[in-house]
Amino acid sequence: MEQQLTKKILKKVRQIEVRTRHLVDDTLAGSYHSVFKGRGMNFDEVREYVPGDSIRTIDWNVTARTGVPHVKKFTEERELTILLVIDVSNSGLFGSGEETKREMMAELGSVLAFSAVRNNDKVGLVLFSDFVELYIPPKKGRSHILRVIREILFFRPRGRGTDIGQALDFVNRVSKRKCVTFLVSDFCLPGDFSQSLEDLMPKLRLTGRRHDLIGVSVTDPRERELPDVGLLTLEDAETGEQILLDTGDDWTRKAYANLAADQHQHLRTTMGKSGIDLLELSTDSSYIAPLIGFFRSRSRRIGR
Numbered sequence: 289m290e291q292q293l294t295k296k297i298l299k300k301v302r303q304i305e306v307r308t309r310h311l312v313d314d315t316l317a318g319s320y321h322s323v324f325k326g327r328g329m330n331f332d333e334v335r336e337y338v339p340g341d342s343i344r345t346i347d348w349n350v351t352a353r354t355g356v357p358h359v360k361k362f363t364e365e366r367e368l369t370i371l372l373v374i375d376v377s378n379s380g381l382f383g384s385g386e387e388t389k390r391e392m393m394a395e396l397g398s399v400l401a402f403s404a405v406r407n408n409d410k411v412g413l414v415l416f417s418d419f420v421e422l423y424i425p426p427k428k429g430r431s432h433i434l435r436v437i438r439e440i441l442f443f444r445p446r447g448r449g450t451d452i453g454q455a456l457d458f459v460n461r462v463s464k465r466k467c468v469t470f471l472v473s474d475f476c477l478p479g480d481f482s483q484s485l486e487d488l489m490p491k492l493r494l495t496g497r498r499h500d501l502i503g504v505s506v507t508d509p510r511e512r513e514l515p516d517v518g519l520l521t522l523e524d525a526e527t528g529e530q531i532l533l534d535t536g537d538d539w540t541r542k543a544y545a546n547l548a549a550d551q552h553q554h555l556r557t558t559m560g561k562s563g564i565d566l567l568e569l570s571t572d573s574s575y576i577a578p579l580i581g582f583f584r585s586r587s588r589r590i591g592r
Contacts (some may be wrong), residue, residue, distance in 0.1 A: 377476070475555055502564065516541065
């Protein structure tokens with residue numbers, strides 16, 4: 289039985305590898321490279337000024353201390369660290385079509401991982417529910433990437449809920465150097481949604497200052513609009529709480545849609561105020577075009 293499960297896992301990982309490698313090589317490699325490659329400058333050393341040096345690089349503190357003009361020398365940061373922070377709470381198991389939210393998150397994570405390794409970058413993984421379930425430190429190499437993908441696809445979480453704040457705290461503790469951090473979640477937050485986002489904002493801002501934090505929201509169309517199917521019992525996958533709704537009532541469907549739209553707009557506003565880019569995806573359509581558009585938009589904005 290265990291051997292059959294192992295073969296199934298390896299087969300699925302191989303399928304993901306073939307599909308995403310093709311996508312990365314043919315479509316995403318250039319977009320990823322233009323947005324993330326070599327974006328920073330690392331301080332190297334201070335040396336004495338020589339004719340031709342730009343005055344903008346003068347280190348005035350050292351110059352004042354020594355009485356001799358000195359300049360700062362920088363080297364371009366070639367290698368990046370990509371950290372995938374992926375929500376594995378129970379709400380991700382929902383999907384009204386062919387794909388669940390968790391499955392879309394997994395394939396997106398795989399694409400980003402292969403894009404990173406294609407550019408010789410390190411990749412790390414954090415899986416979280418209402419606590420951090422798994423951490424794989426950033427490394428390079430195909431075998432490492434395949435392990436990351438295997439965990440994204442087949443990890444079985446112990447927790448049911450969602451605690452994004454705890455995941456961000458963990459990232460800030462373990463990542464001492466700046467990294468490109470993709471926070472991938474359906475953002476099904478406990479309690480009052482607006483208040484939960486307000487409480488989360490300071491941690492979003494802090495992480496955004498320390499790292500290049502990018503939010504990725506994955507939703508399902510049934511979370512935005514109810515079908516007209518009469519009486520329907522909805523269950524919160526994380527708490528088990530149930531509610532009975534009459535979806536045949538126009539007012540009920542409209543109120544549900546308005547609430548969902550308000551929550552999504554509040555998420556966009558919160559991310560914007562926190563200085564964090566947000567990529568929004570839905571399980572009823574491909575993530576490829578939105579991802580490429582997102583990369584291109586960021587590339588234009590940073591002037592590359």
